[in-house]
Amino acid sequence: AQSVTQLDSQVPVFEEAPVELRCNYSSSVSVYLFWYVQYPNQGLQLLLKYLSGSTLVKGINGFEAEFNKSQTSFHLRKPSVHISDTAEYFCAVKDYGQNFVFGPGTRLSVLP
Amino acid sequence: NAGVTQTPKFQVLKTGQSMTLQCAQDMNHEYMSWYRQDPGMGLRLIHYSVGAGITDQGEVPNGYNVSRSTTEDFPLRLLSAAPSQTSVYFCASSWPPGQGDTGELFFGEGSRLTVL
Numbered sequence: 001a002q003s004v005t006q007l008d009s010q011v012p013v014f015e016e017a018p019v020e021l022r023c024n025y026s027s028s029v030s031v032y033l034f035w036y037v038q039y040p041n042q043g044l045q046l047l048l049k050y051l052s053g054s055t056l057v058k059g060i061n062g063f064e065a066e067f068n069k070s071q072t073s074f075h076l077r078k079p080s081v082h083i084s085d086t087a088e089y090f091c092a093v094k095d096y097g098q099n100f101v102f103g104p105g106t107r108l109s110v111l112p
Numbered sequence: 113n114a115g116v117t118q119t120p121k122f123q124v125l126k127t128g129q130s131m132t133l134q135c136a137q138d139m140n141h142e143y144m145s146w147y148r149q150d151p152g153m154g155l156r157l158i159h160y161s162v163g164a165g166i167t168d169q170g171e172v173p174n175g176y177n178v179s180r181s182t183t184e185d186f187p188l189r190l191l192s193a194a195p196s197q198t199s200v201y202f203c204a205s206s207w208p209p210g211q212g213d214t215g216e217l218f219f220g221e222g223s224r225l226t227v228l
Contacts, residue, residue, distance in 0.1 A: 004154075009152065032215060034216060034217075036217075036219075041222075042221060042222075043116075043202060043219040043220055043221040043222050044155075044202070044204075044217075044219045045219075046216050046217075049216055051215075090154060090155065092217075094215065098143055098160065098162055099145070099157055099160060099170065100145075100157075100217055102147075102154040102155040102156075103154055104152055104153055104154040105152075105154050
């Protein structure tokens with residue numbers, strides 16, 4: 001069964017600094033990869049997704065992620081964060097089955 | 113364009129009571145699912161359905177029932193609530209792989225359940 005690891009449970013960063021949120025998954029078979037963001041007391045919103053093709057994926061709000069098949073990673077990055085990026089971020093993987101597997105989440109806190 | 117709608121948003125139950133969380137989607141998605149979200153554990157799949165009349169168990173199905181009589185609706189039933197079921201519940205839907213859109217999950221806004 002698939003598993004997803006997000007090594008950092010909390011990431012504090014100052015405003016306008018770069019950030020990387022790490023995600024690793026367990027399987028080396030072809031997968032679809034996703035990053036979701038959850039703002040306080042809200043549902044999850046899709047940030048970006050990797051289905052195939054270019055390994056660098058751009059999403060909403062200036063985020064991007066790079067798929068690395070050999071390292072089974074899909075790290076999320078943003079070159080300059082804003083206060084409004086404070087939220088919880090979830091990495092998820094789906095293989096050719098129907099179901100998604102989510103990581104435990106990383107809480108990003110952007111400090112003024 | 114409502115997307116995925118969950119009701120109620122908040123509910124307090126006493127141990128042993130039963131209730132149903134409602135979920136409806138208007139995107140004609142075949143796949144629907146229920147997750148629970150607990151601190152530090154991410155989202156865990158409770159039950160899912162790949163179409164009307166078809167349901168299956170996820171990772172944490174005990175204490176929950178589902179049914180799928182229509183494409184649009186996927187209610188989650190708690191048969192006899194326990195404090196361990198205190199959580200935030202999310203309904204989500206998507207196209208199956210290879211059909212329609214890209215298979216991403218669309219989420220409702222969540223239902224916060226407290227069992228005393």
